[in-house]
Amino acid sequence: MCLAIPAIVIELDEPNLAVIEIGGVRKQVSLMLVDDVVVGDYVLVHAGFAIDKVDEAEAQKTMDLLQELARLEQEAGFDEIH
Amino acid sequence: MRYIDEFRVPAAARELLREIDALDAHGTFMEVCGTHTMAISRAGLRPLLAPGIDLISGPGCPVCVTADADIDRAIAVARKPGVILTTFGDMMKVPGTEDSLASASASGARVRVVYSPLESLAIAAEEPGSQVVFLGVGFETTAPAVAGTMLEARRQGIDNLRVLSFHKLVPPALRALVGLDDFDVDGFILPGHVSVIIGSDAYAFLPVEFSMPCVVTGFEVTDILQAILRLLKMGASEASLEVEYARAVRPEGNPRALEVMSQVFESCDAQWRGLFTIPGSGLAIREEFAAMDAGTWEVELPEPTRSKGCRCGEILCGRIKPMDCPFFGGRCTPDNPVGPCMVSSEGTCASYYLYSESDGPDERGEGADIGR
Numbered sequence: 001m002c003l004a005i006p007a008i009v010i011e012l013d014e015p016n017l018a019v020i021e022i023g024g025v026r027k028q029v030s031l032m033l034v035d036d037v038v039v040g041d042y043v044l045v046h047a048g049f050a051i052d053k054v055d056e057a058e059a060q061k062t063m064d065l066l067q068e069l070a071r072l073e074q075e076a077g078f079d080e081i082h
Numbered sequence: 083m084r085y086i087d088e089f090r091v092p093a094a095a096r097e098l099l100r101e102i103d104a105l106d107a108h109g110t111f112m113e114v115c116g117t118h119t120m121a122i123s124r125a126g127l128r129p130l131l132a133p134g135i136d137l138i139s140g141p142g143c144p145v146c147v148t149a150d151a152d153i154d155r156a157i158a159v160a161r162k163p164g165v166i167l168t169t170f171g172d173m174m175k176v177p178g179t180e181d182s183l184a185s186a187s188a189s190g191a192r193v194r195v196v197y198s199p200l201e202s203l204a205i206a207a208e209e210p211g212s213q214v215v216f217l218g219v220g221f222e223t224t225a226p227a228v229a230g231t232m233l234e235a236r237r238q239g240i241d242n243l244r245v246l247s248f249h250k251l252v253p254p255a256l257r258a259l260v261g262l263d264d265f266d267v268d269g270f271i272l273p274g275h276v277s278v279i280i281g282s283d284a285y286a287f288l289p290v291e292f293s294m295p296c297v298v299t300g301f302e303v304t305d306i307l308q309a310i311l312r313l314l315k316m317g318a319s320e321a322s323l324e325v326e327y328a329r330a331v332r333p334e335g336n337p338r339a340l341e342v343m344s345q346v347f348e349s350c351d352a353q354w355r356g357l358f359t360i361p362g363s364g365l366a367i368r369e370e371f372a373a374m375d376a377g378t379w380e381v382e383l384p385e386p387t388r389s390k391g392c393r394c395g396e397i398l399c400g401r402i403k404p405m406d407c408p409f410f411g412g413r414c415t416p417d418n419p420v421g422p423c424m425v426s427s428e429g430t431c432a433s434y435y436l437y438s439e440s441d442g443p444d445e446r447g448e449g450a451d452i453g454r
């Protein structure tokens with residue numbers, strides 16, 4: 001539940017919102033908890049908020065882990081990871 | 083049998099395993115984060131480590147440590163007329179004294195699963211005639227998002243959003259654990275994403291006051307092995323706090339998120355399920371936001387009953403492993419959980435169950451029904 005998911009920032013929206021992409025899915029998140037985010041940055045997303053910036057290599061590694069977890073969780077009938 | 087599964091364990095990890103083996107050292111280390119528990123189980127690390135090295139799981143899943151009485155309160159709030167309770171999906175199946183939110187919902191309570199507390203704000207805006215109560219469960223990773231949502235509600239003038247704050251703080255829980263007489267752990271593998279918010283400095287007391295070696299760790303197999311290696315090399319005599327996950331964690335954390343969190347919440351004592359009340363380990367809503375606090379509502383709660391035999395309390399302090407619980411995998415499965423550790427995908431029992439193959443079939447409890 002304390003997992004934060006890395007995502008790329010696609011677009012900045014007012015006020016303090018961004019459109020991010022995670023695994024081909026676009027979502028709007030709040031930027032209230034981070035400073036100076038620009039389009040193309042990677043952010044850690046948790047519960048609809050960007051909680052920090054992160055570099056691209058780190059983002060990629062975590063994505064791989066999450067994809068497998070998501071698949072296994074789906075098989076086991078768990079709800080969406082938060 | 084110890085073997086290295088080439089598919090799950092990359093070359094870099096095999097090298098680290100060899101280094102760990104070569105040290106010929108032993109130790110019991112506690113991973114405090116449910117995501118680490120999952121990552122360790124997923125990689126099948128436990129059977130690969132040298133026999134003297136044991137990894138045990140701590141109270142690292144916020145769903146698992148939410149007290150029965152708090153679940154009961156959430157259910158009672160959800161049953162009030164005119165209330166819509168919003169919650170993360172993980173909380174639905176957690177058993178309270180008599181019911182779960184899922185069963186309350188089936189019998190007519192209005193409960194909605196959300197991915198973000200911000201969705202609760204949207205629901206509140208759409209349903210001005212209802213009181214929308216967000217069930218706030220989570221550690222420091224989650225609490226700033228809930229606080230941010232409350233500030234946003236105030237900014238937008240949405241006055242029907244309420245929060246039940248059962249948030250918990252990690253460092254006070256660690257302080258309580260290391261203070262237990264029978265706590266027998268040689269080092270902590272500390273959480274990554276909680277630390278993104280609170281910063282590594284928040285754990286400085288562990289090596290200083292308790293000579294407890296600590297490594298703040300990322301989520302890759304190689305991160306976890308690095309942490310074990312560092313902990314083994316450190317030992318109690320040279321206990322210190324190292325940050326293996328420096329690519330995401332700063333000593334001071336995320337000051338902006340901490341500021342948002344402390345605008346809305348202040349620390350309070352909190353009951354941890356299966357454990358005890360830990361001083362300063364919860365987050366209460368500040369007086370200034372009292373109008374948004376659903377925790378003060380009058381509700382009728384069921385009488386606490388005798389335990390159902392779930393041993394989550396012992397699991398959460400690292401006293402036993404899931405396989406030591408007679409219900410594990412038999413009466414208690416993710417589909418039909420007896421205790422909260424089997425509910426959330428990050429619960430220790432659920433992690434062990436989900437990845438059972440990688441932990442070796444021999445370790446499963448009596449009457450285990452693998453069935454998959």
Ligand code: SF4
Nearest residue numbers: 392393407414421431
């Ligand atoms: S296996 Fe089930 S009953 Fe046993 S400790 Fe874990 S959650 Fe509780």
